[in-house]
Amino acid sequence: MDIAINLDTRGGVPMHRQLYEELRRAILAGRLAPGQRVPSTRALAHALGVSRATVTQSYEDLLSEGYFQAAHGSGTFVSHQLPEEMLRAESSRAETESPRQPSAQARLSAYGESISRAWLERQTEFEGPISFHHWRPDLEGFPSKEWGRLLARQCRAARGAMLDYASSSQGHSRLREAIARYIGRSRAVSCDPDQVIIVSGSQQAIDLVARVIVNRGDLIAVEDPGYLGARQIFLANGAKLFPVPVDEEGALVGRLAGRAAAKTRLVYVTPSHQFPTGALLTLARRLELIGWAAARGAVIIEDDYDSEYRYCGRPVPALQGLDQSGSVVYVGTFSKVLFPSLRLGYMVAPRSMVEVLARAKWLTDRQAPTLEQYALADFINEGHLERHIRRMRTLYDRRRAALVRALAANLGERVEVLGENAGMHLMARIRSKLSDREIIGRAAREGVGLVSASHYYLGSGGEGEFIFGYADLGERRIQEGIRRLARALA
Structure with missing residues (x-):
């Protein structure tokens, strides 16, 4: 040509x-x-x-x-x-x-240039028969009839203030009150509704905090491996990243005491179910991290990712509930608990940051969708949310156990399972002479989609580590998928 x-x-x-x-x-x-x-x-x-x-x-x-x-x-x-x-x-x-x-x-601004440099394409969705991708909950179990009934109720009642511009960018007061009560019960978060800001998801919450806290060249500590979406936001805002390694007890927060991290302005953590390893940050390390932030005047973003699903052991209270210095911004979302297209999440801000974050939210998009906010407030207040979480916890626990059994039965000593006690995915380390790319390619030819954890490391780590999502896979498909994977590795 x-x-x-x-x-x-x-x-x-x-x-x-x-x-x-x-x-x-x-x-x-x-x-x-x-x-x-x-x-x-x-x-x-x-x-x-x-x-x-x-x-x-x-x-x-x-x-x-x-x-x-x-x-x-x-x-x-x-x-x-x-x-x-x-x-x-x-x-x-x-x-x-x-x-x-x-x-x-058009000449891009420094922010625009940073976005271009920071952008990392998401691993493409596998279209074969069995995908172990981790970003989708079980949608068939969602109580769509109840949700539809609540939405219809709000549509029939829609008039006046419900159809007008919102009086506050923080979100509908009844939803903020419902969320404050719910996370107080379930996560020991200590807050008033006035500290709750409704956002379009955890991604927007992280972006708003970064916009009001981070200056170009600032140092931000992130877990390594960790969530790419947060890293991209920080890099787009011109920050430098300080990697904090993760072990079976969560982030090694002691690394923040070193000289290299002395100028850290912000720390981003997923303490309840570290992404992607699944590690739970211990109470001792939580207290250490809060003490460090209070002494340095730093801010912690606590992304309470997958905290709703814990299958053994007593839940550890949220960092925010342990914080006495106003250092923690607590972030949560409903997209994983309910369904991905519900773009409603929330953050709980320290009182000193509520006003500036609410103003930043107003400049970004004024308000979250009003009808969905009203319906979600009813969904929570009428007990549907917690009933749904209990049902899904039982379902996901069965699927998690089926995945662990299938990995052991088909791969034996060639696999080590990590972080299987919570969330909607686990991580497994596969011992093989094949590269990650070769394993993914062979699995794809057997009709199985895999995600390499190496994608989530800042450096070159993670070779041989894979993320196995199980939330939207039935037990038979899980077993068949692991049998096919074993065939691919043979």
């Missing part, structure tokens, strides 16, 4: 996305003509010096979006009929721009 393709091997954009964009631009600019045959995946991979899988994924994306057509036995061709609006826009631009002069691009 006589066309220039430029791929940046040092950039942060995956190679298959770069190749997709290069080919798409060539089609829309007319450098690849309608009906023109394109090279085979093998030939183009050889010419560009990339893997065949990279080219295959790019071709599949172009096929699915209508830029390519495949003729059985004849090859792959540029489509004759492209989206007319896109074609006109690209042709108009081609007429007005010199081929030697690149089009003008």
Whole structure:
């Protein structure tokens, strides 16, 4: 194919996305003509010096979006009929721009540049029969009839203030009161409703805290391995990251006492079910962390991830409930407990930070969806939330036990299970001569989707560690998936 393709091997954009964009631009600019045959995946991979899988994924994306057509036995061709609006826009631009002069691009702010550098693409959803991806709860168990009834009630009653702009960006007062009572009972969080701010999820809560606390160049301590979404926010705000290793008792908070961490402004932790290892931060380390933050004037973001599901041992109180110095911002969400498209979460802020965080929220999106807030307040107050959590805890416990048994029965001494006592996933260390990429590839050919934990390390750690989500998999599918994985590793 006589066309220039430029791929940046040092950039942060995956190679298959770069190749997709290069080919798409060539089609829309007319450098690849309608009906023109394109090279085979093998030939183009050889010419560009990339893997065949990279080219295959790019071709599949172009096929699915209508830029390519495949003729059985004849090859792959540029489509004759492209989206007319896109074609006109690209042709108009081609007429007005010199081929030697690149089009003008808006200059990004420092924040915009930081977002581009910090962006890490999420591991793609596996579309095979059995996926152990960890980001989806069981949706069939959600009491959709009750939820629908409560939403319908609010729609019928919708009038006046319910339809107007919210008087406060902190959220509906009845929902804030319900949340304060609920987390007081279940997590020993000590707060008034006035300290609760309703957000669109934990991601927005973390972003708001970062915006009002972090300056460019500030040092933020994060668990390693840890949650990528939080790291991306901190990096986008120009922060530097200080990695805190994790063992079976959670984050090694003693590392914060060293000289390297002396200027830390903010600490982000998932103490109830550390992501992704599943470790529980011990009470001793919780007290140590709170004492350190109080002495340094630092802020702790406590992301109480997966705290609702604990299968053995007594629950450890939230950091926020132990804090006497106003150092902890407590963050929670309903997307994992109820369903992902419910974009409602909350944070409990120290009194000294409530006003500035509420103002930052107002500048971002004014208010969370009103009808859903009213319905969720009723859902909590009528006891549906806690009944649903109890049912799901029993269901997830059975699935967790089935996964642990299946791993032991099929992989034996080749596997070590970590962090299996809480949450909706566990982590397992697989002893194999194969690389993570080879294991994932072999598993995929057996119809099993895996997630490598190495993706969540700041450095090069995590080789051989995998995250196994089980919340939305029935016990038979779990057992079958592990049997297939064992076959892939044989």
